[in-house]
Amino acid sequence: METPLLSVRQLTVDFSTDAGNFRAVDGLTFDIPKGKTVALVGESGSGKSVTAQAILQILPKKAKIAGGSILFDDPKNGGSVDIAGLPAESDAMHALRGGRIAMIFQEPMTSLSPLHTIGDQISEALKVHADVDPAKANQRTMDVLARVGFPDPKRALTTYPFELSGGLRQRAMIAMALITRPALLIADEPTTALDVTTQAQILDLIKELQSETGMSVLLITHDLGVVANVADEVVVMYRGRVMEAGSREDIFRNAQHPYLKALMRAVPRFAMAENERLTPIREVTSRNLPSVHAPARVQPTGPILKAERLTKSFTLRSGWFSGKSQTIRAVSEVDLALPAGRTLGLVGESGCGKTTVSKIIMRALTPDSGRVLFDDGTGPKDVHKLQGDALTAYRRSVQFIFQDPFSSLNPRMTVYELLTEPLRIHDIGTPDERYERAKQLLDMVGMDQRALRRYPHSFSGGQRQRLGIARALALEPRVLLCDEPVSALDVSVQAQVLNLLKDLQAALGLSYLFVSHNLAVVDYIADTIAVMCRGYIVEEAPKSSLFRNPVHPYTQALLAAVPDPDIDRPLDFAKLREGRFSQPSEWPEPFRIKPGEFGAMKEIEPGHKVRLGHLTDREAA
Amino acid sequence: MIRFLLRRLVTMAVTLLIISALVFFIIKLPPGDFLSNQIAELRAQGESASIAKAEFLIKQYGLDRPAWEQYLVWLGVMPGPNGFSGLLQGDWGWSFEYDKPVADVVGDALWLTLLVNLAVVIFIHLISIPIAIYSATRQYSVGDYLATFIGYIGLATPSFLLALILLYYMNRWFGISIGGLYDAQYAGEPWTWPKIQSLLSHLVVPTVVIGLGGTAAMIRRMRANLLDELSKQYYVTAKAKGLGPTKALLKYPFRMSLNPFIADVGNLLPHLVSGSVLVSLVLSLPTVGPILLSALKSQDQFLAGFILMFVAILTVVGMLISDLLLAWLDPRIRMGGGR
Numbered sequence: 026m027e028t029p030l031l032s033v034r035q036l037t038v039d040f041s042t043d044a045g046n047f048r049a050v051d052g053l054t055f056d057i058p059k060g061k062t063v064a065l066v067g068e069s070g071s072g073k074s075v076t077a078q079a080i081l082q083i084l085p086k087k088a089k090i091a092g093g094s095i096l097f098d099d100p101k102n103g104g105s106v107d108i109a110g111l112p113a114e115s116d117a118m119h120a121l122r123g124g125r126i127a128m129i130f131q132e133p134m135t136s137l138s139p140l141h142t143i144g145d146q147i148s149e150a151l152k153v154h155a156d157v158d159p160a161k162a163n164q165r166t167m168d169v170l171a172r173v174g175f176p177d178p179k180r181a182l183t184t185y186p187f188e189l190s191g192g193l194r195q196r197a198m199i200a201m202a203l204i205t206r207p208a209l210l211i212a213d214e215p216t217t218a219l220d221v222t223t224q225a226q227i228l229d230l231i232k233e234l235q236s237e238t239g240m241s242v243l244l245i246t247h248d249l250g251v252v253a254n255v256a257d258e259v260v261v262m263y264r265g266r267v268m269e270a271g272s273r274e275d276i277f278r279n280a281q282h283p284y285l286k287a288l289m290r291a292v293p294r295f296a297m298a299e300n301e302r303l304t305p306i307r308e309v310t311s312r313n314l315p316s317v318h319a320p321a322r323v324q325p326t327g328p329i330l331k332a333e334r335l336t337k338s339f340t341l342r343s344g345w346f347s348g349k350s351q352t353i354r355a356v357s358e359v360d361l362a363l364p365a366g367r368t369l370g371l372v373g374e375s376g377c378g379k380t381t382v383s384k385i386i387m388r389a390l391t392p393d394s395g396r397v398l399f400d401d402g403t404g405p406k407d408v409h410k411l412q413g414d415a416l417t418a419y420r421r422s423v424q425f426i427f428q429d430p431f432s433s434l435n436p437r438m439t440v441y442e443l444l445t446e447p448l449r450i451h452d453i454g455t456p457d458e459r460y461e462r463a464k465q466l467l468d469m470v471g472m473d474q475r476a477l478r479r480y481p482h483s484f485s486g487g488q489r490q491r492l493g494i495a496r497a498l499a500l501e502p503r504v505l506l507c508d509e510p511v512s513a514l515d516v517s518v519q520a521q522v523l524n525l526l527k528d529l530q531a532a533l534g535l536s537y538l539f540v541s542h543n544l545a546v547v548d549y550i551a552d553t554i555a556v557m558c559r560g561y562i563v564e565e566a567p568k569s570s571l572f573r574n575p576v577h578p579y580t581q582a583l584l585a586a587v588p589d590p591d592i593d594r595p596l597d598f599a600k601l602r603e604g605r606f607s608q609p610s611e612w613p614e615p616f617r618i619k620p621g622e623f624g625a626m627k628e629i630e631p632g633h634k635v636r637l638g639h640l641t642d643r644e645a646a
Numbered sequence: 647m648i649r650f651l652l653r654r655l656v657t658m659a660v661t662l663l664i665i666s667a668l669v670f671f672i673i674k675l676p677p678g679d680f681l682s683n684q685i686a687e688l689r690a691q692g693e694s695a696s697i698a699k700a701e702f703l704i705k706q707y708g709l710d711r712p713a714w715e716q717y718l719v720w721l722g723v724m725p726g727p728n729g730f731s732g733l734l735q736g737d738w739g740w741s742f743e744y745d746k747p748v749a750d751v752v753g754d755a756l757w758l759t760l761l762v763n764l765a766v767v768i769f770i771h772l773i774s775i776p777i778a779i780y781s782a783t784r785q786y787s788v789g790d791y792l793a794t795f796i797g798y799i800g801l802a803t804p805s806f807l808l809a810l811i812l813l814y815y816m817n818r819w820f821g822i823s824i825g826g827l828y829d830a831q832y833a834g835e836p837w838t839w840p841k842i843q844s845l846l847s848h849l850v851v852p853t854v855v856i857g858l859g860g861t862a863a864m865i866r867r868m869r870a871n872l873l874d875e876l877s878k879q880y881y882v883t884a885k886a887k888g889l890g891p892t893k894a895l896l897k898y899p900f901r902m903s904l905n906p907f908i909a910d911v912g913n914l915l916p917h918l919v920s921g922s923v924l925v926s927l928v929l930s931l932p933t934v935g936p937i938l939l940s941a942l943k944s945q946d947q948f949l950a951g952f953i954l955m956f957v958a959i960l961t962v963v964g965m966l967i968s969d970l971l972l973a974w975l976d977p978r979i980r981m982g983g984g985r
Binding site for chain 2: 114120149153
């Protein structure tokens with residue numbers, strides 16, 4: 026058998042912390058064959074990123090390689106070197122790093138310096154490793170930029186990262202990694218921060234470049250869907266150890282280890298049965314859900330929340346020195362209806378206006394036109410005209426769950442203070458009653474009552490998100506606006522939180538507006554799904570008919586771009602390559618919407634509506 | 647760019663106008679003025695000749711007119727006894743205390759002040775930036791703790807006390823008098839090479855004394871800024887590219903960590919004038935600080951008003967400079983849309 030490009034043997038990495046040593050990677054052994062893609066899979070904290078950092082010797086200060094070897098068999102130099110034996114700042118290591126082994130990171134915004142141009146940062150990688158004159162370096166940079174798909178490489182040289190979209194930034198990162206033609210590319214969650222359609226394009230690009238250059242790829246990810254689509258071999262990690270390793274076929278068809286099986290059951294898939302439940306790796310049970318009931322309230326006859334023709338524009342000033350300003354329409358004539366006790370999913374890529382809609386609904390923003398109607402059983406009322414007690418009552422009825430569980434809890438408040446703050450603000454109950462309520466809320470989200478006196482930093486991401494949900498429930502709301510509540514969480518924890526939300530809805534009769542970019546998640550939790558693109562709702566349907574019969578080209582592209590953790594349903598990269606599905610003016614007829622126009626929704630089957638460029642006279646009538 | 651500058655210049659002019667009004671009326675707030683106080687005093691002593699001179703000056707500078715008229719005359723937008731002659735025309739007024747034009751009183755002091763404090767600023771940056779980089783890159787090492795410890799001492803020592811101590815021991819051990827900015831024999835002399843040499847050798851102690859607190863503070867802030875930046879992802883990217891540690895550090899995190907200091911230039915300039923009054927008094931430095939203090943005490947209104955306006959202009963100009971520098975150094979500000 027050919028020697029592998031990289032072979033990791035009994036690798037051990039220790040972190041020294043105040044609380045003593047912590048072993049992040051524990052006797053890890055795996056190989057990366059030449060020209061193949063190896064996926065390193067695991068939850069956060071499983072040690073997969075630390076492994077990548079160890080290979081490049083860019084571990085944080087507190088960590089050090091405590092044992093084992095990393096043999097790198099460079100086809101260019103012949104003979105293998107043990108990276109684990111090289112000092113981190115030696116010349117040999119500098120030459121390997123970025124030269125023979127390159128790395129791309131998760132967050133393309135923070136991974137690039139905002140103060141330097143793309144051209145500067147990319148050509149720098151080349152200049153460090155090869156003796157090239159500036160003109161040649163620029164030429165090489167332009168070539169590689171063109172290769173990764175920059176439409177105008179010359180202009181891109183002098184562009185700053187913040188002027189680019191997330192997808193282009195990640196392409197720039199790839200260009201930076203590949204300009205030196207490395208033998209191994211380490212991709213640490215390269216598409217986690219990207220939209221699904223962009224993700225598919227980036228994965229496609231990495232595959233293409235791999236077949237051109239013959240490099241090996243170490244793909245680090247927690248997304249089994251991505252793994253199923255691009256990996257040749259899979260290594261599953263848990264707590265610094267390999268749980269299972271093998272070819273993609275083996276892993277997906279014949280998973281052996283209980284951990285891997287559990288991981289697979291925790292991922293929402295499109296092909297799930299109607300009432301199938303996700304199985305989180307660690308199930309949390311709400312202790313008192315059977316005993317708590319929805320407060321007896323008059324139910325509205327129509328939808329509890331209704332948005333009518335919401336439109337909102339933002340004015341952007343472009344830079345200090347140019348007086349020019351630009352108006353961007355973030356939301357265009359959005360109609361939504363949320364029936365009481367149900368879940369409406371709002372799906373779309375970043376920047377499509379879905380968060381703006383949720384902010385308008387909770388009255389954090391005022392729409393330019395259109396209105397939001399809330400019906401608490403006494404008839405629909407315009408939310409933006411509410412005042413005084415009626416407004417306070419509305420605030421109590423509609424609560425928000427945020428995306429980032431880390432920044433949405435004040436680190437200086439204990440859990441008790443966090444959970445009772447809404448009660449204090451609305452002046453509800455005596456201190457004793459609030460204390461009881463806080464304990465009850467913790468029970469509801471399946472957390473220990475001893476958590477009350479602790480601070481948020483001592484909880485994991487999933488626990489914090491449950492605290493966020495408990496806080497949102499404190500005022501016995503009727504509607505929860507969930508803005509990407511699980512997109513910052515691991516798959517296993519994601520399943521936990523989704524199940525919790527479902528149980529709470531069933532027990533308390535809540536209505537959810539669930540905003541997400543993840544179609545599979547929305548499919549799991551929502552009853553009706555509205556697809557949003559560039560401020561338009563392009564398609565709205567009950568979830569069964571949306572997935573059975575997607576009509577709008579954007580919905581189709583979105584569905585096609587979601588990687589399914591099922592190797593029999595691979596992504597159709599060729600179809601996604603055109604990449605023109607998020608431009609309303611480039612949609613095929615009859616969906617095309619000219620700039621400045623709104624188009625109109627047409628009902629094609631009961632409850633299933635699609636936005637067309639214009640209605641024929643007969644349809645309009 | 648041009649439009650931005652014009653807009654800024656107009657706002658600056660308006661700001662200065664408002665400041666000038668505030669300055670003038672605050673100086674005027676205590677009852678009486680320098681001359682009427684003096685007249686009262688002289689009258690008690692019965693010196694009629696001086697009283698006549700003082701009354702002449704009152705007429706001359708319109709101190710008998712209402713305050714708002716005095717203000718407009720001082721500004722130079724209303725004719726005074728000598729026609730239009732105010733700040734706008736370059737006439738800085740008369741110092742009653744020194745009995746000479748304000749320009750003569752502050753002349754040398756003004757640029758000596760700038761010189762001393764510029765030396766201080768350069769001293770602070772030269773010393774603190776390397777120490778801060780050392781501290782930040784070797785966080786929790788012995789060197790870091792040592793720098794931190796010395797920094798705390800620097801922060802906690804009142805600079806005037808340090809000045810007094812140095813004054814005493816320098817004289818006792820070396821027989822050097824470190825007061826003043828040049829040897830006494832050069833006072834009032836024209837600027838010759840020996841005088842400049844004397845100035846430079848006298849500059850050392852004030853620079854160290856005034857700069858010590860600032861250096862300590864700067865080390866702390868720079869270290870904290872740099873530590874923040876060192877944990878950023880783009881620094882890891884730079885290292886993953888294969889850059890050596892020094893180059894990666896200076897090109898990326900260090901440059902980022904400079905931003906707050908550039909934004910601080912606006913605050914730095916006025917500090918150049920008013921920051922070191924106590925030390926100047928103790929070391930008897932011929933700088934503007936002590937002059938301003940005594941002018942405010944004796945209500946020498948034109949002198950105090952001029953110095954305060956000078957500080958205001960420095961502030962406003964400093965802000966403009968720091969904004970332009972920031973825009974030049976940080977493309978996110980220059981092009982907007984910085985997220």
